[in-house]
Amino acid sequence: MNDRKQHVVKMAHQLFIDKGFQATSIQDILDYSGISKGTFYNYFSSKSELMIAIFKMTYADLEKQRNELLIGQDRTDIEIFIKQIELQLKTNRKNKLITLFEEVLVSNDIDLKQFIDQGRINNIRWIYERLLDIFGETKKPYLLDSAIMFMGLLRDNIKFFHIAHDTNANIGHVVRYSVRRLVNLVDELAETDEQLIQPEQLESWIPDCRKPDQLFQKKLHHSIYIMKNLLRHIEEQSKYMELLDFIEEELLDSKSPRKFLIESALLSLKAVDGSVWEKEWEPLEKLVVDFFKTEDEK
Template identity: 65%
Template sequence: MYNRKQNVIKMAHQLFIEKGFQATSIQDILDYSGISKGTFYNYFSSKNELLIGIYKTIYKQLEKDRNDLLIGRNPADIDIFIKQLELQMISNRKNKLIALYEEVLASNDADLKQFVQNARLKSLHWYFNRFIDIFGEEKRPYLLDCAIMFQGIIQYNLLYNRLANETGEKISRVVGYSVARLVKLVEEVAESGNQLHEPNL
């Protein structure tokens, strides 16, 4: 049953990439994955729940892959963080997550929007914890602010890099450049003693 459910998730993901989430009907998913309506509703209560299942499957794999990079390594090593980021950006691009996010946020579905918001907060939490590993506890008061700013830096650097028709191989250049800015950002914010958000927020 698990493998069959995962196959539906995989096939629906392909359809959502090709046709878009909104334009894909449950009947399209049934036809493409070769299952009955009863089987579909045995696995998922709705198309929205299926999309959430896709996100969760991708995140679970990404989390495992990022953690694998830390095995036997010093978590303070910024080069490991760079590799983790490259892995994440390649996964996002391969799975067309940004396009799916944008479609969800443009919709009026409150549950999906809430799920995406929670996913963003989870991502922010990961950045914050990794920054503590890298920059140390003494900089903790400033690292939530830095994590928020860094998300914006890397997101828009990748966006405009993509618009400039850069190839996938250039992701490492964008990540390296963004992390170099991050190091200076953390130094400057900590030195200023200026804090916008409490880390326990």
């Protein structure tokens, strides 16, 4: 990434921190960083992509600092873990990451959502592995559950502590309180031998080669789901339902989906009236086109 681009990222991040993601327009970013629209879209294909760049940079930095805390230290020392969590919280606060996450999670941008979700899962995984360091193999079956619940209770403790005391200080106090709950949690789970989610599940959550495919699946399913709902009050709905089902099946289950059949089905579907319908039909068609484009490249 060149200096100029880096500069835009920095300026945009500042604007996002000050005004929020949604409230910052592209024009704001252009003015604030002194570039033209053309250059912006040369760098990033959208505001979302710029956001991803910001997240990536911030998280790379966090990870680096986080690992530095471990250098030459005892991995089983829970005090180091506490310091790492505090670091993470401070980074979050400094960069308004939580707020930006939330904003972004609702921005109708599936790619961006995917990115954030993956980030969260990575974070859970990091905590899980640190807990494995600290509590040892014997507690392993309970540590994914513990990691998940720890993140949940920590987040809300921070949130409401902040509301109650209206201060950013004393975060350390909240972290220590929450970690004590975590320790108790692990002990109790081991004692009663209760497990909600197996740590092995983590492996299937990690990004792998099938990920883009899964994303496509999700998008397709979502699109078709919505269109089915729209059909509810339309005559001949069953015919169109069948067409939609056929497209989904042919694309997801068939080894070599028959392009001509799917295109014909799409055309028949286009005949349905209504502007809402039309607005939903288009992305479906785009999905199909993209599907066959990448299919040809293989």
